[in-house]
Amino acid sequence: MKHIILVGACYLDTILTVSHFPKEDSKLRATAAQVRRGGNCPNTLEVLVQLLRAGPARLAPIKLHLVSCLPNAQAAATARIMASFGDDADEAHDSSAIDFSHCLYRQGHDKPASSYIIRSAQTGSRTIVNFNDLEEMTAGEFEKIADAFAGQGDECWWHFEGRMPETTLRCIRYLRRCVPGSTISVEVEKPNRDGLAELAVKADVVFYSKSWAEPRIHQSGGLFKGRGGVIESGAGALETSSGEYSHHHATVSGQRVSAVDTIGAGDTFVAGMLYGLHARGWSVRERLAFAVRLATKKVQREGFGGLVP
Numbered sequence: 001m002k003h004i005i006l007v008g009a010c011y012l013d014t015i016l017t018v019s020h021f022p023k024e025d026s027k028l029r030a031t032a033a034q035v036r037r038g039g040n041c042p043n044t045l046e047v048l049v050q051l052l053r054a055g056p057a058r059l060a061p062i063k064l065h066l067v068s069c070l071p072n073a074q075a076a077a078t079a080r081i082m083a084s085f086g087d088d089a090d091e092a093h094d095s096s097a098i099d100f101s102h103c104l105y106r107q108g109h110d111k112p113a114s115s116y117i118i119r120s121a122q123t124g125s126r127t128i129v130n131f132n133d134l135e136e137m138t139a140g141e142f143e144k145i146a147d148a149f150a151g152q153g154d155e156c157w158w159h160f161e162g163r164m165p166e167t168t169l170r171c172i173r174y175l176r177r178c179v180p181g182s183t184i185s186v187e188v189e190k191p192n193r194d195g196l197a198e199l200a201v202k203a204d205v206v207f208y209s210k211s212w213a214e215p216r217i218h219q220s221g222g223l224f225k226g227r228g229g230v231i232e233s234g235a236g237a238l239e240t241s242s243g244e245y246s247h248h249h250a251t252v253s254g255q256r257v258s259a260v261d262t263i264g265a266g267d268t269f270v271a272g273m274l275y276g277l278h279a280r281g282w283s284v285r286e287r288l289a290f291a292v293r294l295a296t297k298k299v300q301r302e303g304f305g306g307l308v309p
Contacts, residue, residue: 003063003149003152004065007161011038011042011112011114040267045271047267048274075109113133137164159187163193185205185206188209189209190212239284244285260300272287272290
């Protein structure tokens with residue numbers, strides 16, 4: 001059985017929709033409010049579950065795993081996070097079930113990491129403030145998790161959010177030594193976060209955010225390259241082994257997409273690419289088109305429900 005292990009933070013998001021972004025020291029009434037589970041890797045997992053259960057492509061059985069720091073196992077917030085993936089997300093008989101056994105439960109903490117998101121209806125922009133009082137995962141903790149997959153490297157795909165570059169780099173180096181054969185992907189997202197370029201060259205697949213890649217593409221005259229695999233820049237993908245480059249526009253019937261909810265659009269794109277990378281016989285162009293269509297569908301609706309029939 002194949003394993004996809006996603007390593008990243010898990011949040012409870014409080015999303016306030018406002019008519020326009022407020023000025024400092026002003027008062028504004030929200031037009032809508034909701035609380036939902038967030039975080040790059042958990043969002044990607046939610047979409048992957050849908051894709052694997054729909055099963056439109058030829059895939060070997062895949063088991064999904066989440067590695068994230070959570071409040072203590074008995075906390076109400078932890079139960080809410082688990083329930084957010086669906087009541088049957090952890091059913092053992094389901095090949096697309098999510099395994100939470102490698103999550104790190106922080107004793108003495110009952111509050112989750114939290115994001116407070118102000119979403120402007122006027123511009124479609126979103127402003128995010130994060131708060132996380134949970135101790136971050138250490139390289140030593142990750143090594144114990146990786147050891148559980150020893151001898152299964154050829155069956156394992158490890159995906160890192162890339163939010164702690166120094167720790168993530170140590171994790172990648174450990175996987176190369178102790179779980180050889182693993183495929184590793186990373187997200188390179190925050191333009192001002194030191195150490196992300198070093199992560200990119202150690203990974204097999206790199207997902208670049210538009211805000212990170214664009215200035216560097218303009219400076220260098222081309223795309224940055226990692227160890228191999230697919231590199232994503234907006235709606236572009238490059239397979240470095242063959243040099244094949246593809247670009248796909250996000251449109252519906254040739255028209256510009258009207259965005260309803262852009263929160264998690266990038267996470268949905270990553271899910272589509274991870275799914276496409278495991279589909280037998282898909283070209284770079286087909287993988288990219290699939291992921292872009294999926295992300296385009298996501299931004300036209302609230303949340304992640306019903307992305308796949």
